[in-house]
Amino acid sequence: MAEEELQKKAIKALRLLLIETSSLPGLKGWELKKHLGKDYLEAIKVASLEADRLGMKIAIIPDDEAPKDFEKARFVLMTKEPLSEADYSRWLRIEEIASLAMILVEISLRGGSVPLEVVMRILTEKLPRWRVNQIIAKLERLGYIKEENGIVFKDWRSKVEIDETGFIKDIILYRQDK
Amino acid sequence: MNGKEEELKKIIELPEVLKKVGGDPFAINVEELLKKINENKLKDRVISLKYESQALNSVSIVIEKQEEWVLDALKGLKIDPQLIKEKVKQMPFKDLGLILAKHTTPALGIKRISRERIKMAVEYLGLIEPWGRKPSLGSVSRHESEYTQSIVFDKKFEEEAMEFYEKSLKQELEKLKTVPYKEFIEKFNEKLKVAFYIAYLSNIGVISVLRNPLTGETLISNPLGGEFESVAIPFG
Numbered sequence: 001m002a003e004e005e006l007q008k009k010a011i012k013a014l015r016l017l018l019i020e021t022s023s024l025p026g027l028k029g030w031e032l033k034k035h036l037g038k039d040y041l042e043a044i045k046v047a048s049l050e051a052d053r054l055g056m057k058i059a060i061i062p063d064d065e066a067p068k069d070f071e072k073a074r075f076v077l078m079t080k081e082p083l084s085e086a087d088y089s090r091w092l093r094i095e096e097i098a099s100l101a102m103i104l105v106e107i108s109l110r111g112g113s114v115p116l117e118v119v120m121r122i123l124t125e126k127l128p129r130w131r132v133n134q135i136i137a138k139l140e141r142l143g144y145i146k147e148e149n150g151i152v153f154k155d156w157r158s159k160v161e162i163d164e165t166g167f168i169k170d171i172i173l174y175r176q177d178k
Numbered sequence: 179m180n181g182k183e184e185e186l187k188k189i190i191e192l193p194e195v196l197k198k199v200g201g202d203p204f205a206i207n208v209e210e211l212l213k214k215i216n217e218n219k220l221k222d223r224v225i226s227l228k229y230e231s232q233a234l235n236s237v238s239i240v241i242e243k244q245e246e247w248v249l250d251a252l253k254g255l256k257i258d259p260q261l262i263k264e265k266v267k268q269m270p271f272k273d274l275g276l277i278l279a280k281h282t283t284p285a286l287g288i289k290r291i292s293r294e295r296i297k298m299a300v301e302y303l304g305l306i307e308p309w310g311r312k313p314s315l316g317s318v319s320r321h322e323s324e325y326t327q328s329i330v331f332d333k334k335f336e337e338e339a340m341e342f343y344e345k346s347l348k349q350e351l352e353k354l355k356t357v358p359y360k361e362f363i364e365k366f367n368e369k370l371k372v373a374f375y376i377a378y379l380s381n382i383g384v385i386s387v388l389r390n391p392l393t394g395e396t397l398i399s400n401p402l403g404g405e406f407e408s409v410a411i412p413f414g
Contacts, residue, residue: 020287025287026285076286077285082281101277105263125267138393151199161282174273
């Protein structure tokens with residue numbers, strides 16, 4: 001493919017990834033293929049370089065059932081730098097962020113899942129039950145957690161947006177008097 | 179297969195299920211499993227012994243997995259998981275939030291308004307009179323049914339809306355500052371009417387209706403004014 005054409009496709013890919021067409025950000029591989037042609041992965045590689053210049057990156061979220069199939073994977077545009085507290089508080093309130101943090105710690109320490117009743121028990125020690133129900137519903141709706149048959153797992157947003165190792169490490173190193 | 183046999187089979191298959199689903203082996207209550215094995219003895223002694231030994235073997239695999247899980251956690255983190263949990267419990271919400279924010283890189287996306295939504299907004303805009311102007315039926319009649327007009331422009335409706343604000347919404351806003359629109363409206367039987375009340379109250383500046391562009395969540399708040407402008411929302 002000519003360099004100029006590839007560059008054009010890369011810019012188009014960035015535009016496509018930035019504008020949401022469904023309730024989830026980004027696009028599936030097959031959607032990108034439809035818009036960019038069969039060499040869409042080449043265009044994505046160039047788009048990644050362009051995104052990098054703008055302080056962004058392209059993340060590929062594999063499909064749970066077909067983890068090696070790029071056409072079924074979701075391609076998402078993300079910021080390269082972490083959020084500031086002010087950014088976070090635009091869409092989550094402080095008790096919601098803290099609840100998410102507590103759930104994620106519990107999931108990590110239990111190897112990937114936690115019973116819903118445990119989540120409820122931990123959060124109701126800090127917040128009223130009605131608020132906990134609201135928070136869990138909101139975190140589910142935003143794609144941070146998912147609940148299946150009374151077991152809570154991390155959902156796509158937590159998997160792709162949160163650096164779990166760094167997060168747990170900072171929790172361990174945390175000192176109250178800081 | 180009778181109930182007892184089925185119960186034992188479930189226990190026998192547990193390690194496979196655990197392997198497939200993953201997660202916490204401590205979610206399985208081993209004591210309860212052992213009790214079930216004792217309670218579900220089959221009439222045929224030979225078959226019973228066969229099932230019992232297989233079930234006990236499965237329980238021992240689950241216990242082994244629990245030990246492995248604890249060891250992994252200890253090796254990986256070089257710290258007692260319970261200590262971390264306790265630490266998280268003691269941490270102020272703000273500090274927990276800050277740490278999470280430090281390790282979060284958000285997905286980006288711009289939402290567009292579809293043609294259908296623009297059409298709905300234009301129709302809805304036809305209902306709203308400019309600030310301070312006496313309501314007139316003028317162009318509105320082209321867009322909405324008589325039922326809608328009667329609700330919006332009836333003097334009684336205005337009084338009802340204010341009464342609704344005083345009795346229901348004001349208290350919520352004092353408690354929470356922002357009230358999720360959908361959750362609030364779901365509490366009432368006459369949802370359409372409440373939606374009109376909220377639209378009216380927002381129009382006359384008693385409250386503000388905001389939409390979080392990142393989550394799509396619509397919120398009701400006390401009037402904000404300035405750069406914060408209320409949005410038109412569909413009643414559907």
